[in-house]
Amino acid sequence: xxxxxxxxxxxxxxxxxxxxxxxxxxxxxxxxxxxxxxxxxxxxxxxxxxxxxxxxxxxxxxxxxxxxxxxxxxxxxxxxxxxxxxxxxxxxxxxxxxxxxxxxxxxxxxxxxxxxxxxxxxxxxxxxxxxxxxxxxxxxxxxxxxxxxxxxxxxxxxxxxxxxxxxxxxxxxxxxxxxxxxxxxxxxxxxxxxxxxxxxxxxxxxxxxxxxxxxxxxxxxxxxxxxxxxxxxxxxxxxxxxxxxxxxxxxxxxxxxxxxxxxxxxxxxxxxxxxxxxxxxxxxxxxxxxxxxxxxxxxxxxxxxxxxxxxxxxxxxxxxxxxxxxxxxxxxxxxxxxxxxxxxxxxxxxxxxxxx
Numbered sequence: 001x002x003x004x005x006x007x008x009x010x011x012x013x014x015x016x017x018x019x020x021x022x023x024x025x026x027x028x029x030x031x032x033x034x035x036x037x038x039x040x041x042x043x044x045x046x047x048x049x050x051x052x053x054x055x056x057x058x059x060x061x062x063x064x065x066x067x068x069x070x071x072x073x074x075x076x077x078x079x080x081x082x083x084x085x086x087x088x089x090x091x092x093x094x095x096x097x098x099x100x101x102x103x104x105x106x107x108x109x110x111x112x113x114x115x116x117x118x119x120x121x122x123x124x125x126x127x128x129x130x131x132x133x134x135x136x137x138x139x140x141x142x143x144x145x146x147x148x149x150x151x152x153x154x155x156x157x158x159x160x161x162x163x164x165x166x167x168x169x170x171x172x173x174x175x176x177x178x179x180x181x182x183x184x185x186x187x188x189x190x191x192x193x194x195x196x197x198x199x200x201x202x203x204x205x206x207x208x209x210x211x212x213x214x215x216x217x218x219x220x221x222x223x224x225x226x227x228x229x230x231x232x233x234x235x236x237x238x239x240x241x242x243x244x245x246x247x248x249x250x251x252x253x254x255x256x257x258x259x260x261x262x263x264x265x266x267x268x269x270x271x272x273x274x275x276x277x278x279x280x281x282x283x284x285x286x287x288x289x290x291x292x293x294x295x296x297x298x299x300x301x302x303x304x305x306x307x308x309x310x311x312x313x314x315x316x317x318x319x320x321x322x323x324x325x326x327x328x329x330x331x332x333x334x335x336x337x338x339x340x341x342x343x344x345x346x347x348x349x350x351x352x353x354x355x356x
Contacts, residue, residue, distance in 0.1 A: 088314040091334070095341025096348070100196050100257070103342055104170070104349065108198030111171035115159040119145035128218030129162065130181055131277030139177075139281070143168050146175055147182055147217040149190065154203040160215075164191045164290045166299070166354040173200055178286045180245075182215040183222035183274045187246045191292060194252040194259070196349050196356055201251035204265050205229070213247060213267045219274040224267035232261045245269030250292050252355040259356065262292045292355060299351030306344040313340050 122128040122145065129140045140146070142163035149158045160182075164174040173192040180186040192201030213224040224247045228237065231253055240246055247267045254260030289296050317333030324332075349356070 084314075084318060088311075088337070091337045092310065092341045092344065095338050096345040098338070099342045099345035099349070104197040104346070105199075107170065108172065108200075112159055112198075115145045115161060115172060116148070119148060119159055123216075123218065126218065130218040130274075132177060132279055132281055133277065143171065147215050149173055149182075150214040150216075151207070151211065152214075153208070153211040154206055156200065156203065158192070158200045160190060164294075164354065165287075166289065166294070166296045166350050166352075169193050169354050170197045170350075172198075176286070176290065178279075178281050178283045180276055180279075181217055181219070181274075182224075182247055183217055183219050183245065183269070183271070184276045185240075185243050185245050185273045186276065187240065187248055189248045189250065191250045191355060193355060195256040201249065201355075204249055204251050204263060205253070207265055213249075215247065221271070222269065222274070223271040225270050226265060226267045228266050230264045230266065237266045243273055245273050250355065252293070252353070257352075257356055259293070259353065262355065289354070293353040295353055296350055299347075303344070303347050303351050306340075306347045310337070310340045310344050313337055 119128065127135065129144060129146050132139060134140050134144075140162045142161075142165065144162040145159050146162050147160040149160050150156065158173045160173050160175050161168050161171055162175055162177065164176050168174045169191060173190050175181070176189040176191060179189040182188040182190070192204075193199055194202050207226050207229060209226050209228060211226040213226065215222045215224070222245075230236075237246070246269060249265040249267070251263050252259035252261075253263035288294050313333075313336055317329050317337060320333055321329040
């Protein structure tokens with residue numbers, strides 16, 4: 001009876017697997033089973049995952065950054081404060097220019113639109129004032145529309161308001177209350193600004209003798225012809241004879257906002273003279289603020305308070321600069337400073353002479 005032989009040798013003695021039988025299928029199956037067992041024994045064992053009731057191992061703590069010490073702020077020297085003050089003054093000047101050139105013109109345009117609509121209504125109802133007193137025998141309120149002034153040669157069309165104070169002349173040309181109404185016998189005086197608030201009379205220096213001036217009032221349409229332009233030191237026009245009428249236009253003369261005097265334009269009435277209602281006010285009773293180059297009393301007091309508010313806002317912007325940062329201060333502070341600057345400039349224009 002033949003049986004498989006067991007191999008004994010150096011390789012078999014050093015092998016970790018048990019000795020194999022050769023020659024039969026049974027020996028081959030036994031060899032494959034032993035190799036699989038050895039492979040499973042040598043395979044690394046993975047740690048078992050925690051079950052539902054277990055807990056995960058704690059994570060190592062994260063390293064936190066140590067707080068850095070704040071950078072020491074550089075001390076504000078004289079140059080920094082001088083620059084901050086110069087910036088505030090620059091914003092105030094920019095606001096002043098914006099007020100004179102843009103904002104005041106928009107204010108004048110709106111005021112003229114409203115005044116013209118009111119004048120059309122009162123003319124249609126025959127209620128427009130034609131003298132110093134209104135229908136109730138009271139002085140015509142300051143700012144009431146009383147006429148329409150047209151000068152085709154310089155393209156001027158302006159609603160005339162009653163009164164010549166600085167506040168009234170913000171809205172348009174003003175009729176001096178002690179003088180007669182345009183179209184009547186005597187001298188009718190109308191004042192207007194040269195530059196600010198639309199500068200309606202800024203082109204009067206371009207007028208030439210012979211130019212036509214038209215005025216519409218509650219007594220109808222009236223026509224004048226320019227006779228002369230005069231300044232301080234020039235000869236006065238001849239006195240009017242009975243039944244004659246004259247129109248005198250006045251505005252500031254010289255450089256814009258730096259007047260050298262008053263420019264007078266004299267025009268003679270060439271249309272029919274209208275009747276004169278009774279007068280209750282003369283030039284002596286006219287307040288100084290309503291005369292040529294007059295200034296409102298207490299105007300600079302209001303300017304002082306406006307500057308105080310502007311300064312307080314500038315200090316607030318400086319606080320924002322140091323607390324929030326540069327760009328936050330610019331975004332918040334600059335619009336506020338410009339708005340307060342425009343308000344301050346408007347207050348300054350009220351305090352300046354009324355013909356600027």
